[in-house]
Amino acid sequence: MRCYAVEEKGTRLKGIDVVIDCRVEDERVDCTNDIIRLAEKVFRIVFGTHDGFNIAFESNEPIGNKHILYRLRIPIDSEKYIGVRIVSRYNVVKRVLFTLPIGLREKLKLNPTPYDPPTFINNDGERNNEVPGQTYIPDLIVYNILGVPKFSLTEWRLEVSGLVENPVKLTLKDLYELGTRDYTIDFHCVTGWSVKNIAMRGVPFEKIINMVKPASNVKWVYTQGMDGYATVFPYQEVFKSSAFLALEMNGRPLEFLHGYPVRLIIPHLYGWKSAKWLKNIVFTDKYVDGYWEALGYHPRGDVSREERFKEY
Numbered sequence: 316m317r318c319y320a321v322e323e324k325g326t327r328l329k330g331i332d333v334v335i336d337c338r339v340e341d342e343r344v345d346c347t348n349d350i351i352r353l354a355e356k357v358f359r360i361v362f363g364t365h366d367g368f369n370i371a372f373e374s375n376e377p378i379g380n381k382h383i384l385y386r387l388r389i390p391i392d393s394e395k396y397i398g399v400r401i402v403s404r405y406n407v408v409k410r411v412l413f414t415l416p417i418g419l420r421e422k423l424k425l426n427p428t429p430y431d432p433p434t435f436i437n438n439d440g441e442r443n444n445e446v447p448g449q450t451y452i453p454d455l456i457v458y459n460i461l462g463v464p465k466f467s468l469t470e471w472r473l474e475v476s477g478l479v480e481n482p483v484k485l486t487l488k489d490l491y492e493l494g495t496r497d498y499t500i501d502f503h504c505v506t507g508w509s510v511k512n513i514a515m516r517g518v519p520f521e522k523i524i525n526m527v528k529p530a531s532n533v534k535w536v537y538t539q540g541m542d543g544y545a546t547v548f549p550y551q552e553v554f555k556s557s558a559f560l561a562l563e564m565n566g567r568p569l570e571f572l573h574g575y576p577v578r579l580i581i582p583h584l585y586g587w588k589s590a591k592w593l594k595n596i597v598f599t600d601k602y603v604d605g606y607w608e609a610l611g612y613h614p615r616g617d618v619s620r621e622e623r624f625k626e627y
């Protein structure tokens with residue numbers, strides 16, 4: 316069994332020291348009991364024991380119409396617990412993730428390696444516009460996994476950096492001066508809901524690229540919000556649909572809950588790739604997990620390919 320160890324700033328804000336992401340041989344699961352047994356089995360391999368630990372079911376929910384996410388807990392003491400996340404696809408499990416609170420790392424038997432995304436992601440070409448497993452609903456559902464940040468526009472800048480010729484720090488005024496365009500997009504959350512025809516206005520991402528001039532070896536774009544949320548996607552995705560820095564929605568500045576002053580929208584990728592309250596865009600040649608990627612979500616997240624989780 317291969318295990319990855321992932322450390323990520325945003326998950327740390329949630330008390331997670333490290334995520335242990337284990338690739339298991341395809342395991343058939345037909346009921347919640349099978350899930351608990353699987354969690355016990357993998358836990359025993361990773362930690363060398365399960366004596367004195369009890370695995371308790373917490374919740375499960377559909378992610379699209381093929382996957383189910385199960386959450387379990389292994390209490391350590393009255394406050395701390397190891398979280399377990401298991402995703403099945405058509406009742407088959409390929410990964411089991413453990414989220415460790417601080418102070419437990421020493422108990423690990425395995426020597427986990429960093430996650431290495433599959434290289435096909437940076438090479439393949441064709442895609443279609445299908446949205447398998449999504450259901451349309453009338454309005455966006457607001458997600459703030461790390462709470463709502465407090466900041467004022469006077470202190471806020473959008474910093475674009477990394478492997479670029481001209482790093483920049485931009486104010487909202489600077490962004491407007493680059494020139495905006497109108498967009499109508501469909502928005503897709505990985506959990507399975509989509510919203511059609513959202514009117515937005517923003518700066519074509521191409522303008523940012525032309526300004527900062529990323530180096531030829533750039534492969535990934537890592538972005539961060541003011542709340543500590545981060546996400547990542549392959550650089551080449553920004554050329555596959557109309558990527559833009561959204562400043563307005565439905566004819567008005569972005570509402571604060573939707574990420575004012577700016578969020579980067581890549582319409583063909585799932586919504587978690589769009590960091591709200593965007594403050595950093597980093598062009599890089601190395602893959603780094605963001606918040607949801609650290610918890611097993613896909614490095615690219617193409618909606619038409621249904622890339623919800625890291626490999627099936």
Ligand SMILES: Nc1nc2c(c(=O)[nH]1)N[C@H]1C(S)=C(S)[C@@H](COP(=O)(O)O)O[C@H]1N2
Nearest residue numbers: 455456457458459460540544573586590591
């Ligand atoms: N900064 C930040 N950006 C974020 C999130 C978040 O928690 N914090 N959640 C993501 C997820 S999972 C989704 S589906 C969309 C939801 O956008 P909305 O809250 O505007 O509906 O924002 C994404 N961007």
Ligand SMILES: [Mo]
Nearest residue numbers: 504505586587
């Ligand atoms: Mo989401």
